[in-house]
Amino acid sequence: MKIQIVRDVLEANDQLxxxxxxxxxxxxxxxxxxxxxxxxxxxTLLERLIPALTNKEIRTAVIEGDITTTADAERIARMNIxxxxxxxxxxxxxxxxxxxxxxxxxxxxxxxxxxxxxxxxVGNLVxxxxxxxxxxxxxxVISTTEGEDKPLKYPLMFRVCQIAxxxxxxxxxxxxxxxxxxxxxxxxxxxxxKIVSCSAQTGEGFDQLTKLVIxxx
Amino acid sequence: MKIQIVRDVLEANDQLxxxxxxxxxxxxxxxxxxxxxxxxxxxTLLERLIPALTNKEIRTAVIEGDITTTADAERIARMNIxxxxxxxxxxxxxxxxxxxxxxxxxxxxxxxxxxxxxxxxVGNLVxxxxxxxxxxxxxxVISTTEGEDKPLKYPLMFRVCQIAxxxxxxxxxxxxxxxxxxxxxxxxxxxxxKIVSCSAQTGEGFDQLTKLVIxxx
Numbered sequence: 329m330k331i332q333i334v335r336d337v338l339e340a341n342d343q344l345x346x347x348x349x350x351x352x353x354x355x356x357x358x359x360x361x362x363x364x365x366x367x368x369x370x371x372t373l374l375e376r377l378i379p380a381l382t383n384k385e386i387r388t389a390v391i392e393g394d395i396t397t398t399a400d401a402e403r404i405a406r407m408n409i410x411x412x413x414x415x416x417x418x419x420x421x422x423x424x425x426x427x428x429x430x431x432x433x434x435x436x437x438x439x440x441x442x443x444x445x446x447x448x449x450v451g452n453l454v455x456x457x458x459x460x461x462x463x464x465x466x467x468x469v470i471s472t473t474e475g476e477d478k479p480l481k482y483p484l485m486f487r488v489c490q491i492a493x494x495x496x497x498x499x500x501x502x503x504x505x506x507x508x509x510x511x512x513x514x515x516x517x518x519x520x521x522k523i524v525s526c527s528a529q530t531g532e533g534f535d536q537l538t539k540l541v542i543x544x545x
Numbered sequence: 546m547k548i549q550i551v552r553d554v555l556e557a558n559d560q561l562x563x564x565x566x567x568x569x570x571x572x573x574x575x576x577x578x579x580x581x582x583x584x585x586x587x588x589t590l591l592e593r594l595i596p597a598l599t600n601k602e603i604r605t606a607v608i609e610g611d612i613t614t615t616a617d618a619e620r621i622a623r624m625n626i627x628x629x630x631x632x633x634x635x636x637x638x639x640x641x642x643x644x645x646x647x648x649x650x651x652x653x654x655x656x657x658x659x660x661x662x663x664x665x666x667v668g669n670l671v672x673x674x675x676x677x678x679x680x681x682x683x684x685x686v687i688s689t690t691e692g693e694d695k696p697l698k699y700p701l702m703f704r705v706c707q708i709a710x711x712x713x714x715x716x717x718x719x720x721x722x723x724x725x726x727x728x729x730x731x732x733x734x735x736x737x738x739k740i741v742s743c744s745a746q747t748g749e750g751f752d753q754l755t756k757l758v759i760x761x762x
Contacts, residue, residue, distance in 0.1 A: 365583045366670045366699065367691025395671065397697050421701060423640065423671035451698070453583045454612065454640035454669050473690040473713070474584025480614050481668070482583065484638060496690070502719050504746070529721070 337426075341459055344427035348434065348462025355439040358545045359430075359447065361463035363485060365478075366451030368471040369495045371400045372528035374446060378407050380538040381444060386545075391433045391447045393425040400448060412436045416450060424455040427462045444545065453478065457485040465544045471496040476509040479517045486517040491524065491540060498527040554643075558676055561644035565651065565679025572656040575762045576647075576664065578680035580702060582695075583668030585688040586712040588617045589745040591663060595624050597755040598661060603762075608650045608664045610642040617665060629653045633667060641672040644679045661762065670695065674702040682761045688713040693726040696734045703734040708741065708757060715744040 352359050362370050378388050389410040392401040401413040412433040416422035425447060437445065447463060449456040468489040470478055473496055479486045486492065492514050494507060507525065514521050522540055526533025569576050579587050595605050606627040609618040618630040629650040633639035642664060654662065664680060666673045685706040687695055690713055696703045703709065709731050711724065724742065731738050739757055743750025 365668070366695055367582060367688075394698055396700060397694070399694055399697070421671075421675070423669075450671065451582070452640075452669060452671050454638075454667065455672065458638070471584075471690065473688065473716070477614070477616055478583055480616070481611055483613060499690070499716065499719055502716055 338459075341426050341428065344431055345460035345462035348427055348431055349464065351434065351439070352462070352464060355442075357439060357442045357445055358465065359445050359461070359463040360465045360467060360541065360544070361447040361449060361461045362467045362469060363449045363453070363456045363489070364451060364469035365453045365471075365474060368451070368469045368474065369528045370448050370451070370469055371403055373469060373493065373495060373526075374404060374448065375407070376528050376531060376534050377538060377541065378404075378409060380534060381541070382409075384538075384542065386443045386542065387441060388444045388446065389437050389442050391425075391430060391445065393429075393448060393450045395421050395450060410437050410442075423450060423452050424459050425449050425461055426459045430461050444541070453482045453485050457482075457488050465490055467491045467493060469493045469495050470510070472499055472503055472505050472507065476506055476513055479510070479513040483517045486514055486521065489518070489521065490544070491522045493537060494523065494525040495528055497525050497532060498530045555676075558643050558645065561648055562677035562679035565644055565648055566681065568651065568656070569679070569681060572659075574656060574659045574662055575682065576662050576678070576680040577682045577684060577758065577761070578664040578666060578678045579684045579686060580666045580670070580673045580706070581668060581686035582670045582688075582691060585668070585686045585691065586745045587665050587668070587686055588620055590686060590710065590712060590743075591621060591665065592624065593745050593748060593751050594755060594758065595621075595626060597751060598758070599626075601755075601759065603660045603759065604658060605661045605663065606654050606659050608642075608647060608662065610646075610665060610667045612638050612667060627654050627659075640667055640669050641676045642666050642678055643676045647678050661758070670699045670702050674699075674705050682707055684708045684710060686710045686712050687727070689716055689720055689722050689724065693723055693730055696727070696730040700734045703731055703738065706735070706738065707761070708739045710754060711740065711742040712745055714742050714749060715747045
C-alpha cells in the first residue's frame with residue numbers, strides 16, 4: 329500500500345482542489361473563481377452577469393468570500409439564487425479562499441441542479457492567486473481606476489487567470505489612463521489571456537462577457 | 546542568563562519592529578508606513594506630499610515595497626530624495642513588508658540626516674496590517690472608487706492605522722459613492738482615526754494632509 333505524505337499546506341490544498349474538480353466533473357457544473365483588488369466591482373459584475381445567464385437558462389450559485397460581513401452575500405441573495413458565505417475571520421482572518429473552505433461550501437448546494445458556480449474571492453490581488461480553489465476557470469477583474477501597471481506588479485494573478493475583465497470603462501473620460509497600455513501589460517504576462525472591457529455600472533460589454541463565460545462551460 | 550525563545554514569525558517580527566523604533570528614536574527620524582489596495586494612489590500621493598515637506602525643510606526618504614518591478618521607486622527617485630527598493634519576489638512573493646526587510650532598507654540611508662522616512666507597502670488591504678513594520682505612524686489610503694464598505698470588510702487595516710486618507714475625491718461627481726458613509730464606516734472600526742479627503746491628482750486637501758503628517762513627528 330502506498331503511504332501518502334501531505335508535505336505542506338499548499339500540497340494539501342492542491343489535493344483538495346483536485347477533489348473539487350472531480351466533483352464538478354461528476355455533478356456536471358463549472359466552477360468559476362473571480363479575483364481582484366478590493367473595490368474593483370466583483371459583486372456588481374455578478375449582479376449583471378447572473379441575470380444574463382439566468383435568461384439563457386443557466387442555473388447559477390455563488391460562494392462569497394470575505395474576511396468579515398455578509399454584505400455581498402445579501403446582495404447576491406436578492407437575485408434568488410443559492411449563495412454560501414465564507415467568512416475567513418474564523419480561519420484567522422485569511423487573505424484568500426483555499427480549497428478547504430470551498431469544499432464544504434459546495435456541499436451546501438444541490439449540485440445536481442447547477443450549471444455554473446461562482447466564487448467571489450477575498451479582495452486581494454496577491455494571495456488568492458497562490459491557492460488553487462479547485463475552479464475550472466479563473467477570472468481577474470481589474471478596474472480602470474487602478475492604473476495600467478498592475479499586471480506587471482502582480483504578475484502571478486495574471487498568470488493563473490484565463491479571462492481578464494477590465495471594469496469601470498464608464499470612468500475612462502475622467503481618468504489619466506490608457507486602456508491599450510493595460511492590455512499590452514496583461515499580454516506581456518499572459519499572451520493567451522482573453523480580455524473583455526466592460527462597465528458593471530452601465531452594462532456595456534456584458535454581452536461579450538456573458539458569451540465568454542458560457543463558452544468556458 | 547535568560548534564554549530567549551523566538552516562538553513564531555510574528556513574534557520575531559515584533560522584536561525587530563521594536564529594534565527599528567529604537568533606531569528611529571536614537572537617530573531622530575519618524576517612520577511612516579503607507580498601506581492601501583493596489584491602485585489607490587500611494588505613489589502619486591507621495592509625489593505631492595514629499596515636495597510639500599521639502600518646502601518646509603523636512604528631509605524625507607522612501608522605502609518602496611513591491612512584489613516585482615522598480616517602477617514606483619523610479620518615480621520617487623525623480624524627486625531627488627533617497628529611495629530604497631524592496632522586491633518581495635526574492636522572499637517568495639510576499640504579500641506584505643515585514644520588519645526583517647525594513648531594517649536592512651533603513652541601513653541604506655544616512656539616517657542622521659533624515660526627518661521622515663516613508664514606507665510604501667505592497668498594495669494589499671489585508672496582510673500588511675498583520676505585520677508591524679516598526680513604523681511610528683500607519684496611514685491607510687482608500688480611494689473613492691473602492692466603495693463605502695471597505696472599512697467593515699477589512700477592519701484590521703483600519704484598526705492599526707492612525708490616519709485614513711480618502712483619495713481621488715476629484716472623481717466624486719462621476720461615482721455612486723457617499724463619502725459620509727465611508728467616514729462613518731471608518732469611525733465604526735476606529736473612532737480615533739484622523740480622516741483627510743484629498744485628490745493626489747489635483748492637489749486638493751494636501752495642505753491638511755501635510756500638516757497632519759508634520760504633527761505626527
